[in-house]
Amino acid sequence: MSHLNTVIRVSQLSKVYKLYDNPTDRLKESLSPLRRIYHKEFYALKDISFSVNKGETVGIIGRNGSGKSTLLKAITNVMTPTSGQVNVSGKVSALLELGAGFNPDFTGMENIYLNGSIMGFSKEEMDSKLEQILSFADIGDFINQPVKTYSSGMFVRLAFGVAINVDPEILIVDEALAVGDIRFQQKCFRKIEELQQDKTVLFVSHDIAAVNKFCNRVIWLNDGMIVEDGEPEEVAKRYQAFMINSQLKKYESMSESKEETPVRDDSYEQDIEPIDPSLDVLGDSKAKIIGISLIDAPSNEKVTVVQPGQKLKLFIKVKYNCVLRSPIIGASLKDRLGNIVTQFNSYVLDNTLDNVDENDLKDYCFEFLMPPLKSGFYSISPAVASGSQSDHVQHCWIHDALIVRMEDGQTYDLPGYMFLDGLKFRAID
Numbered sequence: 001m002s003h004l005n006t007v008i009r010v011s012q013l014s015k016v017y018k019l020y021d022n023p024t025d026r027l028k029e030s031l032s033p034l035r036r037i038y039h040k041e042f043y044a045l046k047d048i049s050f051s052v053n054k055g056e057t058v059g060i061i062g063r064n065g066s067g068k069s070t071l072l073k074a075i076t077n078v079m080t081p082t083s084g085q086v087n088v089s090g091k092v093s094a095l096l097e098l099g100a101g102f103n104p105d106f107t108g109m110e111n112i113y114l115n116g117s118i119m120g121f122s123k124e125e126m127d128s129k130l131e132q133i134l135s136f137a138d139i140g141d142f143i144n145q146p147v148k149t150y151s152s153g154m155f156v157r158l159a160f161g162v163a164i165n166v167d168p169e170i171l172i173v174d175e176a177l178a179v180g181d182i183r184f185q186q187k188c189f190r191k192i193e194e195l196q197q198d199k200t201v202l203f204v205s206h207d208i209a210a211v212n213k214f215c216n217r218v219i220w221l222n223d224g225m226i227v228e229d230g231e232p233e234e235v236a237k238r239y240q241a242f243m244i245n246s247q248l249k250k251y252e253s254m255s256e257s258k259e260e261t262p263v264r265d266d267s268y269e270q271d272i273e274p275i276d277p278s279l280d281v282l283g284d285s286k287a288k289i290i291g292i293s294l295i296d297a298p299s300n301e302k303v304t305v306v307q308p309g310q311k312l313k314l315f316i317k318v319k320y321n322c323v324l325r326s327p328i329i330g331a332s333l334k335d336r337l338g339n340i341v342t343q344f345n346s347y348v349l350d351n352t353l354d355n356v357d358e359n360d361l362k363d364y365c366f367e368f369l370m371p372p373l374k375s376g377f378y379s380i381s382p383a384v385a386s387g388s389q390s391d392h393v394q395h396c397w398i399h400d401a402l403i404v405r406m407e408d409g410q411t412y413d414l415p416g417y418m419f420l421d422g423l424k425f426r427a428i429d
């Protein structure tokens with residue numbers, strides 16, 4: 001590999017599967033004297049190129065069937081590509097498919113050594129890693145039972161235990177496999193975080209929040225092709241829009257209704273702030289949020305700096321551009337890294353809203369106490385949808401419409417979103 005730091009290079013990689021309408025077509029094709037073609041070609045990967053540098057943690061996202069597993073299988077050499085090349089330098093440890101590299105008839109212990117030898121470790125080297133693997137897997141006496149008797153949770157514990165304790169230079173993890181209870185998941189994530197300090201990690205996930213948290217880069221695949229390769233927060237916004245069949249656009253480009261809509265409303269005391277036209281929005285524009293405001297409840301003053309426990313009102317003004325049934329109003333509060341601190345909406349509050357007509361202008365208000373979040377900047381993204389929580393259409397979702405600064409008076413700098421309300425400490429004699 002030419003670049004010193006490049007540990008994975010994928011060049012013009014394609015994987016084509018032959019699809020037959022029925023099983024006999026395969027036979028007919030192989031026997032056809034005139035070499036008649038009975039199959040259709042399906043590109044699971046199409047002309048993929050990218051490289052990964054040492055130390056990067058790259059998230060691979062994409063909806064079901066987009067080619068994520070196929071790509072990882074090509075990188076780990078489990079699958080032969082139809083064309084193109086994959087070059088990998090460094091010891092790869094992968095957790096891709098349940099069962100890959102494991103023999104179900106062997107005991108857990110035997111499988112640890114089998115995996116080790118596949119990775120190129122001697123028995124003595126694996127002896128020295130055994131304790132760590134066993135303590136990570138924590139499956140007790142089951143380690144001496146054949147793997148085929150394991151529950152899937154136990155199996156993943158063992159597979160993960162091996163994958164992350166064999167000193168990989170490149171760790172490849174399909175997050176879908178990080179099943180098991182929350183403690184085990186947290187343990188896996190902690191270990192991945194530890195490894196990512198000096199290793200290269202490829203992390204496949206459907207969960208954009210997890211990708212945002214772990215990765216410094218994300219590759220978004222769709223229909224076997226790279227849609228975007230870039231900074232997680234930016235890619236996440238467009239991926240999110242794509243997943244709800246919308247396009248991320250600028251607020252200013254949203255369709256306007258015929259009449260100019262007022263952004264000032266005298267029906268309550270304060271001005272509703274108009275939306276910054278440069279903000280990113282998604283949705284089908286059947287409704288448009290035309291104003292938002294965060295108000296200190298007792299004083300009715302607009303606020304941009306808030307304190308824990310402060311009683312606040314969030315006003316959202318919506319202009320409807322057509323008749324809509326069961327609108328839902330909601331918002332999310334995110335930290336500066338894009339982690340969602342909380343989301344709320346009228347639907348989960350059992351607040352069924354009346355149907356609306358075209359050109360209706362409605363004001364909505366959420367009231368809440370500001371949670372004891374840590375100091376720093378947070379953003380509020382309001383949204384209008386319609387339908388139900390499980391099946392809804394997004395009409396207008398404005399990313400980061402309001403920015404607030406949290407002042408908590410706390411000086412300590414410890415990880416975590418928030419501090420505990422009423423936190424006290426004492427030693428007990």
Ligand SMILES: Nc1ncnc2c1ncn2[C@@H]1O[C@H](COP(=O)(O)OP(=O)(O)OP(=O)(O)O)[C@@H](O)[C@H]1O
Nearest residue numbers: 017042043044062063064065066067068069070071
């Ligand atoms: N052996 C195969 N024969 C035919 N098609 C296949 C084969 N393996 C995978 N595919 C197809 O290739 C496409 C990509 O599959 P892949 O498993 O890589 O997707 P994915 O992004 O990992 O999906 P998921 O998120 O559901 O795991 C899918 O449409 C899948 O049906």
